[in-house]
Amino acid sequence: xxxxxxxxxxxxxxxxxxxxxxxxxxxxxxxxxxxxxxxxxxxxxxxxxxxxxxxxxxxxxxxxxxxxxxxxxxxxxxxxxxxxxxxxxxxxxxxxxxxxxxxxxxxxxxxxxxxxxxxxxxxxxxxxxxxxxxxxxxxxxxxxxxxxxxxxxxxxxxxxxxxxxxxxxxxxxxxxxxxxxxxxxxxxxxxxxxxxxxxxxxxxxxxxxxxxxxxxxxxxxxxxxxxxxxxxxxxxxxxxxxxxxxxxxxxxxxxxxxxxxxxxxxxxxxxxxxxxxxxxxxxxxxxxxxxxxxxxxxxxxxxxx
Amino acid sequence: xxxxxxxxxxxxxxxxxxxxxxxxxxxxxxxxxxxxxxxxxxxxxxxxxxxxxxxxxxxxxxxxxxxxxxxxxxxxxxxxxxxxxxxxxxxxxxxxxxxxxxxxxxxxxxxxxxxxxxxxxxxxxxxxxxxxxxxxxxxxxxxxxxxxxxxxxxxxxxxxxxxxxxxxxxxxxxxxxxxxxxxxxxxxxxxxxxxxxxxxxxxxxxxxxxxxxxxxxxxxxxxxxxxxxxxxxxxxxxxxxxxxxxxxxxxxxxxxxxxxxxxxxxxxxxxxxxxxxxxxxxxxxxxxxxxxxxxxxxxxxxxxxxxxxxxxxxxxxxxxxxx
Numbered sequence: 001x002x003x004x005x006x007x008x009x010x011x012x013x014x015x016x017x018x019x020x021x022x023x024x025x026x027x028x029x030x031x032x033x034x035x036x037x038x039x040x041x042x043x044x045x046x047x048x049x050x051x052x053x054x055x056x057x058x059x060x061x062x063x064x065x066x067x068x069x070x071x072x073x074x075x076x077x078x079x080x081x082x083x084x085x086x087x088x089x090x091x092x093x094x095x096x097x098x099x100x101x102x103x104x105x106x107x108x109x110x111x112x113x114x115x116x117x118x119x120x121x122x123x124x125x126x127x128x129x130x131x132x133x134x135x136x137x138x139x140x141x142x143x144x145x146x147x148x149x150x151x152x153x154x155x156x157x158x159x160x161x162x163x164x165x166x167x168x169x170x171x172x173x174x175x176x177x178x179x180x181x182x183x184x185x186x187x188x189x190x191x192x193x194x195x196x197x198x199x200x201x202x203x204x205x206x207x208x209x210x211x212x213x214x215x216x217x218x219x220x221x222x223x224x225x226x227x228x229x230x231x232x233x234x235x236x237x238x239x240x241x242x243x244x245x246x247x248x249x250x251x252x253x254x255x256x257x258x259x260x261x262x263x264x265x266x267x268x269x270x271x272x273x274x275x276x277x278x279x280x281x282x283x284x285x286x287x288x289x290x291x292x293x294x295x296x297x298x299x300x301x302x303x304x305x
Numbered sequence: 306x307x308x309x310x311x312x313x314x315x316x317x318x319x320x321x322x323x324x325x326x327x328x329x330x331x332x333x334x335x336x337x338x339x340x341x342x343x344x345x346x347x348x349x350x351x352x353x354x355x356x357x358x359x360x361x362x363x364x365x366x367x368x369x370x371x372x373x374x375x376x377x378x379x380x381x382x383x384x385x386x387x388x389x390x391x392x393x394x395x396x397x398x399x400x401x402x403x404x405x406x407x408x409x410x411x412x413x414x415x416x417x418x419x420x421x422x423x424x425x426x427x428x429x430x431x432x433x434x435x436x437x438x439x440x441x442x443x444x445x446x447x448x449x450x451x452x453x454x455x456x457x458x459x460x461x462x463x464x465x466x467x468x469x470x471x472x473x474x475x476x477x478x479x480x481x482x483x484x485x486x487x488x489x490x491x492x493x494x495x496x497x498x499x500x501x502x503x504x505x506x507x508x509x510x511x512x513x514x515x516x517x518x519x520x521x522x523x524x525x526x527x528x529x530x531x532x533x534x535x536x537x538x539x540x541x542x543x544x545x546x547x548x549x550x551x552x553x554x555x556x557x558x559x560x561x562x563x564x565x566x567x568x569x570x571x572x573x574x575x576x577x578x579x580x581x582x583x584x585x586x587x588x589x590x591x592x593x594x595x596x597x598x599x600x601x602x603x604x605x606x607x608x609x610x611x612x613x614x615x616x617x618x619x620x621x622x623x624x625x626x627x628x
């Protein structure tokens with residue numbers, strides 16, 4: 001029988017050439033707001049640097065949707081969520097699920113800068129037998145709560161774990177990021193109905209609203225609007241935010257659970273490829289691999305971002 | 306007994322049981338002792354016979370409505386949240402509608418969750434192929450990391466449910482509503498991946514699962530009258546198979562007939578695959594061939610596809626004659 005033993009990684013991370021990534025860790029508890037935002041901004045910059053190098057090295061990846069979601073991931077792992085690398089077995093830890101699993105490199109890099117994953121592992125991204133599969137797998141990385149990749153899976157799983165928390169009377173929160181194009185999958189709306197009807201107040205659904213999907217603009221493919229109205233009609237407390245504004249994001253996440261007792265939906269307005277000039281809001285960068293010159297230019301732009 | 310076009314229920318003289326009664330009794334008993342046990346359904350409380358569970362543990366019954374993808378995903382999330390979810394729905398909808406969730410959220414993720422396929426095979430008879438679940442064994446046995454169980458009778462149903470509650474990995478259990486007699490011996494203990502020899506025999510082996518087992522025993526009686534000494538193995542775990550019992554049957558008898566209330570690419574295909582590279586064996590397959598069923602009651606359909614004592618006996622004689 002296949003078990004998790006078959007999934008044990010075999011690649012030697014130290015044998016793979018790799019750049020280092022400074023583990024910044026959580027924002028210190030006594031940090032001022034300005035220091036907090038600066039910490040998150042610097043972490044996001046470093047995560048983007050490492051992410052683009054990983055995609056370049058692997059020759060694969062989904063850099064556009066990674067750069068759109070990195071500020072959300074960094075704000076969650078380095079500040080908002082009540083979880084730490086030494087408490088991954090704690091039943092009351094906050095949960096995070098990346099439903100848009102194709103942004104795996106962004107998750108791995110964020111986990112590394114937050115101390116959940118050895119930075120040396122990042123160099124193994126998509127190498128044979130690496131724990132860092134092209135989509136995150138819970139059997140391979142302890143901090144990954146759910147295996148995702150096929151779209152429309154993460155939100156139902158998040159609803160289930162939030163439901164378990166409600167049954168236990170736990171204060172733990174469940175955060176899940178879905179892509180906006182991903183919301184074309186019907187399973188999400190099944191799950192949103194469940195979340196709204198059961199008033200899963202400790203669930204926070206974050207929509208990475210970059211308005212682009214693989215082949216075209218979401219609006220030109222199968223439009224979601226009026227998205228906020230739809231989410232509200234399903235019984236969620238809807239908040240819209242600039243998904244690249246760390247200060248705004250940490251305020252939004254601090255308000256989960258909402259006073260209304262409803263689950264929270266955060267529409268995070270983002271740009272695919274942000275903030276790189278030649279990638280931003282460009283549908284071509286869904287899973288394009290940058291050339292060496294483009295990496296150089298992107299890294300230079302990140303130095304000044 | 307002779308071949309006939311009229312329905313021929315197996316072992317008509319003995320009482321027949323709906324295995325759903327055993328399933329829900331076992332679940333309630335487990336839930337009394339372990340508050341992690343929850344049930345997840347798609348408006349399937351009635352068809353899963355879960356009313357006693359709902360009455361006793363209303364908060365622990367998660368009814369997502371008619372939404373199978375959500376149902377299996379929510380089950381995986383409940384497992385992530387420390388629960389032991391039993392996701393119960395008509396097998397046709399559970400397996401076909403939520404196949405990707407079974408593959409990814411249950412099997413690939415190795416979540417400890419139990420999928421209960423209710424009223425599988427052709428149990429929904431006249432409702433037609435949309436409501437039959439004859440594909441489930443072939444589909445699910447192809448998924449790595451998933452244990453696939455087809456209990457023989459109420460005793461084994463209850464034991465499989467109890468075992469699955471502590472399995473620590475994803476499990477699918479088929480629960481039959483079509484009546485089956487008590488077949489498992491006194492003191493029987495279910496073990497995953499172990500076949501049960503219900504009748505010794507040296508000429509030929511019938512390997513049956515689920516509702517096929519009683520018919521296989523009836524067939525062995527018919528064969529005895531024709532001078533054939535048939536071994537009968539119940540194979541409750543379609544994945545992983547009991548390879549040892551299959552190899553012994555292949556070595557000690559002239560051939561194997563598989564019996565299942567499913568497409569023959571389920572148990573039959575699995576047994577053939579296993580033996581073809583280890584000990585090629587003469588085989589015949591009793592089950593549903595590569596076709597959707599015509600309209601008819603489940604009993605009529607079992608006869609139509611010759612998943613009957615006479616059909617199994619005829620297949621056995623074909624094996625013996627083709628040596």
